[in-house]
Amino acid sequence: MSSIVTVMADEIAEQPEAIRRTLDALLPLREELRGLFAGRRRVSFVARGSSDNAATYGRYLLEACAGVSAALAAPSIATHYRADLDLTDTLLVAVSQSGATTEIVECVDWARSHGAAIVSVTNVADSPLAKGADVALVTRAGPEVAVPATKTYLTQLVAMAVLADALGADLEQDLARVADEVAGAVRGAELVEPAVALLRDAAHVVVTGRGLCLGTALETALKIEETSLTPVRGYSYADLRHGPISVIEPSVVAVLVAASDGPMLEPMTALADDLRRRGARVVGIGGDTPFARTCDVHVPGPDLPEPVAPLGLVVPAQLLVEQLARARGHDPDNPRGLAKVTRTDSH
Structure with a gap:
C-alpha cells in the first residue's frame, strides 16, 4: 500500500482525542437525560445514512443493556404521512452529524407537537437540531473535511453509549478504555492490508x-460502497441466513464483524465456516481466536466487551475502507456524487 496520506486517514487518526473530548462533554449530561426520560417508556431514533447506523447501535444498546424499549422511526411518517401519533411516552433521539438535515429537523418539530421529549446528537452546536432539542448531545469530533463520516460517526456511537449509561446501562468504566483501544487500532493500520x-x-x-x-x-458496507463505487450488500446475520446465503459462491468476499465475546460470537463463527464451505472467501474483523481461525483473512478488533466493542470495531473497518478505495484507484476523501449534508426530499 502506498504512503499517500488522505484527509480521511488523518481524520481516522484524530479519533482517540475526539472520543476523549466527547466523553468529557457528554458524561456530565447524564442526569439531564435521566430527568428528561422520567415518566416515559420508550425511545425512538430518527436518522439517515451513517447516522442511521449509529442509531441502530443505540437501539440495540438500550434494549440489551439498559432494559429500555427502543426502535428506529421512519422519517416519512412525519414528513410525508404526517401521522397523528401519541408520543407522550416517547423520547425521540434525532441524529445528524451536521444537525442541518431538513428531514430530520422536520421530524423533531413533528414529534414535539405530538408530545415527545427531544434529544439531539450532532457535531454542530449552533445547528437547528441542537437548538431544537431539550438536551443536545453535541459531539466533539471537530470539523470533518472528508466526505465519508469517520470521526463524526464514532463520536455518535459515544453519544449512544452515554445515553444508554444514563438510562440504566453500566458502561462508564468500559467507555474509559475506548480511546486507548482506538489509538492501538490506528497504530496497526497495516494489519488491514x-x-x-x-x-x-x-x-x-x-x-x-x-x-x-x-x-x-x-x-462498513455503506463506506465500501461510497468510496469504492461498487455495489455492496449489508445484511444482518438473520437476513443473510434467510435466503441470500443460497447464492453465495466463489466470486463473493464476505466481511464479518464480531465482538470478542457475547452471545453472537458463536453464531458468527459458525456463519464464517458455512460461507467458506459454500466457496466464499471470508474477511473477519474482531471476534476471538476460533473466529479468526475460521476466516481466510482476519483483522484484529479491540479488547473491549460487546456493549462498547462497536466503538473500536469500526476503526479497522474505516482503515480497510480508506486503503481499499485507494487500491481501486479512487479518492476516498471525495466520493463521486456525495456531499456532507444528507438531502432528502421532504415534499
Missing part, C-alpha cells in the same frame, strides 16, 4: 454482523 488485497478484485462483496455489531457491519 491482507483484507484489502482480498477485497480489491472481488466481484461481489457482502458485509454482515449481528446484534450490537449490526450497525458497524452496515456502516
Whole structure:
C-alpha cells in the first residue's frame, strides 16, 4: 500500500482525542437525560445514512443493556404521512452529524407537537437540531473535511453509549478504555492490508454482523460502497441466513464483524465456516481466536466487551475502507456524487 496520506486517514487518526473530548462533554449530561426520560417508556431514533447506523447501535444498546424499549422511526411518517401519533411516552433521539438535515429537523418539530421529549446528537452546536432539542448531545469530533463520516460517526456511537449509561446501562468504566483501544487500532493500520488485497478484485462483496455489531457491519458496507463505487450488500446475520446465503459462491468476499465475546460470537463463527464451505472467501474483523481461525483473512478488533466493542470495531473497518478505495484507484476523501449534508426530499 502506498504512503499517500488522505484527509480521511488523518481524520481516522484524530479519533482517540475526539472520543476523549466527547466523553468529557457528554458524561456530565447524564442526569439531564435521566430527568428528561422520567415518566416515559420508550425511545425512538430518527436518522439517515451513517447516522442511521449509529442509531441502530443505540437501539440495540438500550434494549440489551439498559432494559429500555427502543426502535428506529421512519422519517416519512412525519414528513410525508404526517401521522397523528401519541408520543407522550416517547423520547425521540434525532441524529445528524451536521444537525442541518431538513428531514430530520422536520421530524423533531413533528414529534414535539405530538408530545415527545427531544434529544439531539450532532457535531454542530449552533445547528437547528441542537437548538431544537431539550438536551443536545453535541459531539466533539471537530470539523470533518472528508466526505465519508469517520470521526463524526464514532463520536455518535459515544453519544449512544452515554445515553444508554444514563438510562440504566453500566458502561462508564468500559467507555474509559475506548480511546486507548482506538489509538492501538490506528497504530496497526497495516494489519488491514491482507483484507484489502482480498477485497480489491472481488466481484461481489457482502458485509454482515449481528446484534450490537449490526450497525458497524452496515456502516462498513455503506463506506465500501461510497468510496469504492461498487455495489455492496449489508445484511444482518438473520437476513443473510434467510435466503441470500443460497447464492453465495466463489466470486463473493464476505466481511464479518464480531465482538470478542457475547452471545453472537458463536453464531458468527459458525456463519464464517458455512460461507467458506459454500466457496466464499471470508474477511473477519474482531471476534476471538476460533473466529479468526475460521476466516481466510482476519483483522484484529479491540479488547473491549460487546456493549462498547462497536466503538473500536469500526476503526479497522474505516482503515480497510480508506486503503481499499485507494487500491481501486479512487479518492476516498471525495466520493463521486456525495456531499456532507444528507438531502432528502421532504415534499
